[in-house]
Amino acid sequence: MRPKRRLTLKPDAVLHRAEGAVVVDLSGDWSAPNAHECEAEAAQVLAGVKERAAVTLNARGVARLDTLGAWVLSRLVHDLGEQGAPATITVTQPAHKILFEEVRYRPLPESHRTRQFLVPDMLADIGKVMVDAMKDLVNGIAFLGSFIAGCINVIMGRSRFRFASLVAQLERVGLRSVPIIVLISMLVGGIIAQQSVFQLQSFGTVSFVADLLGVLVLRELAVLLTSIMIAGRTGSSFTAELGSMKMREEIDALRTMGLDPIEILVVPRIVALLIGLPLLTFISSMAGLFGGGVVAMLYGGVSPEVFLSRLQNAIGINTFVVGMVKAPFMALVIGVIACIEGFAVSGSAESLGARTTASVVKSIFMVIVVDGLFAMFFASIRY
Amino acid sequence: MVVTEASTGDVARRAQVDAVIRVHDLEVRFGEKIILNGLNLDVRRGEILGFVGASGGGKSVLMRTILGLATKKRGKILVFDKDLDTLSVRRREAVERRWGVLFQHGALFSSQTVRQNIQMPMREYLTMSERLFDEMAALKIELVGLKPDAADKYPSELSGGMIKRAALARALALDPEILFLDEPTSGLDPIGAQEFDDLIATLQRTLGLTVFMVTHDLDSLSGVCDRIAALADGKVIAEGPIETMMASQHPWLRAYFHGSRARRGSLETGHFRSSLRRDD
Numbered sequence: 001m002r003p004k005r006r007l008t009l010k011p012d013a014v015l016h017r018a019e020g021a022v023v024v025d026l027s028g029d030w031s032a033p034n035a036h037e038c039e040a041e042a043a044q045v046l047a048g049v050k051e052r053a054a055v056t057l058n059a060r061g062v063a064r065l066d067t068l069g070a071w072v073l074s075r076l077v078h079d080l081g082e083q084g085a086p087a088t089i090t091v092t093q094p095a096h097k098i099l100f101e102e103v104r105y106r107p108l109p110e111s112h113r114t115r116q117f118l119v120p121d122m123l124a125d126i127g128k129v130m131v132d133a134m135k136d137l138v139n140g141i142a143f144l145g146s147f148i149a150g151c152i153n154v155i156m157g158r159s160r161f162r163f164a165s166l167v168a169q170l171e172r173v174g175l176r177s178v179p180i181i182v183l184i185s186m187l188v189g190g191i192i193a194q195q196s197v198f199q200l201q202s203f204g205t206v207s208f209v210a211d212l213l214g215v216l217v218l219r220e221l222a223v224l225l226t227s228i229m230i231a232g233r234t235g236s237s238f239t240a241e242l243g244s245m246k247m248r249e250e251i252d253a254l255r256t257m258g259l260d261p262i263e264i265l266v267v268p269r270i271v272a273l274l275i276g277l278p279l280l281t282f283i284s285s286m287a288g289l290f291g292g293g294v295v296a297m298l299y300g301g302v303s304p305e306v307f308l309s310r311l312q313n314a315i316g317i318n319t320f321v322v323g324m325v326k327a328p329f330m331a332l333v334i335g336v337i338a339c340i341e342g343f344a345v346s347g348s349a350e351s352l353g354a355r356t357t358a359s360v361v362k363s364i365f366m367v368i369v370v371d372g373l374f375a376m377f378f379a380s381i382r383y
Numbered sequence: 384m385v386v387t388e389a390s391t392g393d394v395a396r397r398a399q400v401d402a403v404i405r406v407h408d409l410e411v412r413f414g415e416k417i418i419l420n421g422l423n424l425d426v427r428r429g430e431i432l433g434f435v436g437a438s439g440g441g442k443s444v445l446m447r448t449i450l451g452l453a454t455k456k457r458g459k460i461l462v463f464d465k466d467l468d469t470l471s472v473r474r475r476e477a478v479e480r481r482w483g484v485l486f487q488h489g490a491l492f493s494s495q496t497v498r499q500n501i502q503m504p505m506r507e508y509l510t511m512s513e514r515l516f517d518e519m520a521a522l523k524i525e526l527v528g529l530k531p532d533a534a535d536k537y538p539s540e541l542s543g544g545m546i547k548r549a550a551l552a553r554a555l556a557l558d559p560e561i562l563f564l565d566e567p568t569s570g571l572d573p574i575g576a577q578e579f580d581d582l583i584a585t586l587q588r589t590l591g592l593t594v595f596m597v598t599h600d601l602d603s604l605s606g607v608c609d610r611i612a613a614l615a616d617g618k619v620i621a622e623g624p625i626e627t628m629m630a631s632q633h634p635w636l637r638a639y640f641h642g643s644r645a646r647r648g649s650l651e652t653g654h655f656r657s658s659l660r661r662d663d
Contacts, residue, residue, distance in 0.1 A: 032558045033480075035511035066558035067590065071522055072515070095591050102589045108521035108531070347539020350494035 009063055010034060013041045015048050022053050022085070027061035030069025038069055042076040046083070055080050055087035065096045067103050074105040136340075136362075143340050144332075147270060150262040159260070165268040173234050173269075174276035178283060180233070181226055185284040186291030188225060189217055193292035197300035206300045210310035213292040218319045222285035224371060227330040230277060231363035235338035238269055239359035242342025243352045251343070261343075270335035277331035278324055285323060318383055326374050333370055334363045401428045402461075403561055403593050404449060409458035410617075411441070411448055418444050420617030422458070426561075431587055431594040433604045435639065436614030442597045443487075445614070446563055449595075450484060451475075462561070480508055482561040483554030487569060489546040491538040497524065497549045498534040504556045523552040528582055544575045548582075555586070562587075564596040568603055576600060580607045601640075604628075613639075 011028040024045055030038050049055055057073060059065070073089060080087040091097050153159045196209045242265060245251050251261050289311070296302040341359035345352050404426040411419040418441040426432050436442045447453040449460055451467060460467055462478055470478065491500050501520045505511075511519075524534055527548040538546060547567060554562060567583065568576035580600075584607045587594055598604060604611055605625045613621045613628065615635045621628060628640050 032505075032509055035509040035515065039511055039515060067522060067526070067555075068515075068519060068558060071518065075518075098589050102526070103522065108518055108525070348493035348537060 011038050011041050011062075011069070013045050015045065020053055022049055022051070022055045024055065024057045025061060026057060026059050026073070027063070029064040030062055030073065031064045031066040032068045035068055038072045042072050045076060046079055049080060049083065049085050052084040055085050057087060057089045059089055059091045059096060062093075062096065065093075065099055067099065070096075070099045070103040071105070074100060074103060078105040139340055140336055144336055146262050147266055147336065147339075150260065150267045151271075153260075153263060154267060159263050162264065162268050165264075166272055169268050169272035170276055172237075173230070173272045174279055177230065177233060177276070177280055181229055181280050181284050182287040184229065185217075185222065185225055185287035188221060189213065189288035189291030189293075190295040192216060192221070192288075193295040194299055197296060197302075201300075206296075207302050207306050207310050209292070209296045209300055209302060210307045211314035213289065213296070214311045214315040215319055217288040217292065218285050218315060218323045220323070220371070220375075222288055223281045223323045223326045223330060224367070225288075226277060226280045226284045226327070227334065227367040228364050230273070230280065230331075231334045231338075231367060232360050234273065235334045235363045236356050236360050238335070238338035239342040239345075239356045240352065242339060243345030243355055246343060246345045247347060247352065266335075266339045269339065270332065273331040273335040274328050277334075278327035281324060281327040285320075322374075322378055322383065326371065329370055329374075330367050333366045337363045337366060402426060403428050403463055404595065405459075405461040405464075406445070406449065407459040407461075409445070409448065409460065410456045411444055411453060412456050417617055419448070419455075422614075422618055424612055424619050424622075426593060426595055427610075428593055429587075429591060430609040431583070431596060431607055433608035433611040434595065434597045434614065435599070435604065435611060437635070438599075440614055441617060442614055443565055446565060446595065446597055450482075450563065451479075480504075480557050481559055482563060483557065483559035484563045485547070485550050485554045485565065485567055487565040489538065489550035491546060491550055491553065493538050496535050496537055497529070497541070497552070500538070500549065501553050501556050504553070508557060519556075523555055524549075526555065526586065527552040528578070543570045544572075544579070547571065547579060551582075555590070558590065559592070561593045561595065564594060564598070566598055566600075567596060568598065568600045573602075576602065577606075583607060 009028040011030045011034050012026070014025045014027075016023045016025065028034070057077065059073070062069070077087045077089060089100060091100060150159075154161045193209055193213055196212045197206055200206050200208055200212075242251070245265070251265075254261050254264060293304065293307050296307055297304060338359045341355045341362070345355045402425040404424070406422060406424040409419050409422040410417065422445065424445075434442055434445070444453055448455050449462070463481065465474070465478060467475060467478065491497070492503065495503065498517075498520045501523050502516055505516060505519060521531065521534065524531065529545060529548050529552065533541065533545060533549065538549070541549060547570075551567075562583075564583070568579050571579060580603050583594060583596075586592060587607075596603065596608065608625070610622065610624060611628050612619050613631075613633075613636055615633070620633055621631050621636060628636060631637070631640075
C-alpha cells in the first residue's frame with residue numbers, strides 16, 4: 001500500500017438496530033485522502049437502511065473530519081430522508097459541529113457539461129472553419145489597410161519614423177537569419193545538384209546541371225526557402241511578442257498615451273521584413289548556387305568554368321527578377337499574418353501558443369499560395 | 384519512520400508550544416546578497432500569523448523557502464515536525480498535500496476554468512465519483528463566496544477580487560491544515576479587502592486552519608491576525624499581538640505602525656478598522 005494511506009485511519013460505519021430505531025456508529029477519518037472509502041461507506045449505509053425508521057448517525061467516534069467528509073455525511077442524511085428514513089447526526093466535538101453547520105447538504109448548481117454529437121459537431125466545425133477563413137481574409141485586408149495608413153502617416157511626417165526600432169528589427173530579421181539561411185540554401189542546392197547529376201548521367205549531359213540548378217534556385221527555391229524559414233523564425237517571434245504585450249495590457253498602455261500600436265509596433269517590423277526578406281533571398285540564391293556548384297564539381301565532375309558558362313547561357317536577368325520580385329510580397333504576407341495573430345491573443349497562456357502556431361501555419365500556407373499565383377502570372381505573361 | 388499522524392502530533396505537543404512550522408536559524412542568499420540571516424520563527428497550530436516587513440525585505444522569500452520553491456544556505460525548517468530536507472519524495476508530497484498556497488496574483492491556470500482549477504489537485508490525489516468532484520468544487524466555490532456561475536469562467540474573465548477568491552478555493556481544494564497567503568488583500572478595494580479578511584477568519588474557524596499571511600495591510604494585521612511577526616535585516620525583530628508591535632521601540636516598527644497611514648487609520652484611537660487602508 002502507498003505510504004499516504006498509512007497516515008490515515010479508514011472511515012467506518014457500523015449499523016445497529018435497537019427498538020425500531022437505527023444507529024450508525026461512525027469512526028475513522030472522514031477526510032479527503034479517504035474520499036473513495038467515505039463514498040463507499042455512505043453508499044453502504046444508504047443501501048443497508050431498508051426500513052422507514054429514524055436513523056441516528058453517531059459521529060462521536062470520528063477522528064478527523066473535513067469538508068469532504070462532512071459533505072458526504074450530510075448528503076447521506078439528505079439521501080436517507082429522501083428514502084423515507086429521517087436521519088440526524090449527533091456530534092460532540094465543537095470543531096465538527098461548526099463544520100457540519102457550514103457544510104450542510106444543499107443541491108448545488110449542476111455543471112454545464114456540453115453533450116457531444118459526432119456528426120452535427122463535425123458539420124458545425126466545418127462551417128466554423130469556413131466562416132473563420134472568410135473573417136481572416138477580411139481582417140487581413142483591414143489590417144493591411146491600417147498598416148498602409150500607418151506607413152502614409154510616417155511618410156507624410158505626421159508621425160515620427162522609428163529608425164532605431166527599424167534597425168533593431170532589421171538586425172533580428174535579417175542579420176541574425178543569415179547563417180541559417182546560408183546553411184540550408186547550400187544544403188538544398190547541393191541536394192538538387194546531386195539528384196540532377198544522377199539523372200543526367202544516363203543522358204551523358206551532366207553539365208546541364210547548371211541549367212536546372214540556376215532556374216530552379218533563382219526562380220523558386222531561394223525565395224520559398226527564405227520565406228518559409230522567416231515565417232517560422234521571425235513570424236512566430238512577432239506573434240509571441242505582440243501577444244504577450246497584449247496579455248500584459250502593454251498595447252492598451254500605448255493606446256492610452258495616444259500612440260498608435262500599428263505605427264509603433266507593426267510598421268517597423270513589417271518594413272524590416274520588406275527590406276530584409278529580399279536581401280536574404282538574394283543571399284539564399286547565391287548560397288544555393290554555390291552549394292550546387294560545389295556538388296556538381298565534386299560529384300558530377302563539372303569544372304567551375306564549365307558550370308559558370310552554362311549558367312550564363314541558361315539564365316537571363318528575368319530568371320533572377322522573377323525570384324526577387326516575389327520576396328517583398330512574401331514579407332508582407334508573413335508580417336501581416338504574424339501581427340494579426342499577435343493582436344488576436346487573449347488572456348490565457350494557451351491562446352498565446354495557439355496563435356503562434358496559427359501564425360506560422362497560415363504564413364507558410366499563404367507563402368506557397370502566393371508563389372503559386374506568381375507562377376501562374378509569370379507563365380501567362382511568358383516572362 | 385512508520386509513525387502514525389497521532390503519535391507525531393503527541394510528540395509535538397509535549398515539546399513546548401504546538402508549532403506546525405518551525406524555522407530555525409535560516410539563511411537564504413541570492414548570489415552574494417544575504418536575504419535572510421539566521422531567522423527563527425514558530426507558527427502555532429490554529430493561529431493566524433501576520434508577517435510584515437519592508438518591500439523586498441524577504442517576506443515572500445521566507446514563504447517560498449518554507450514551500451521549497453527557494454533554496455536555503457543554512458538552517459532547518461520543520462513542518463508538522465518533519466524536516467522537509469530529509470523526507471523522501473513521497474513523504475514530502477504527503478506534507479505538501481496538507482498545505483494550500485494563495486499566490487499574490489492568484490496563479491490560476493489560465494487555460495482552465497475555475498472549476499477545473501479547483502478540481503486539478505483533487506483529481507491528482509483523490510479517488511472519488513465524478514458527482515462528488517463536481518459537488519466538492521461547487522462547495523469550495525460557495526465557501527469562498529463566489530457566485531456559482533463563476534465555475535465555468537476562465538481566469539481572464541474574472542475581476543481581481545474574484546481571482547483571489549478562486550485561487551483561495553483552489554488552495555482549499557484538498558482541505559489543507561496550513562494556508563499560506565501572499566498579500567491576500569493587495570489589489571482589492573477596502574470593502575473587498577475587509578470581506579476577504581472576514582472570509583479568512585471564518586474559514587480559519589470553520590476548518591481549523593493555521594494561516595501564515597504575508598501582508599502589508601494594517602487593517603488585516605489588527606483585524607484578523609492573532610500574532611504578528613516583523614522582519615527586518617533578515618531576522619524576525621519582533622513577535623506578538625498588535626499591542627506588542629505598537630509598543631516596540633524599533634525604529635522601523637515605529638515608522639510602520641505609527642506612520643501617517645497608520646495614524647490616519649487611527650490605530651492609536653482604536654477606530655482603526657473604520658478608516659483608511661493600504662491599497663498597494
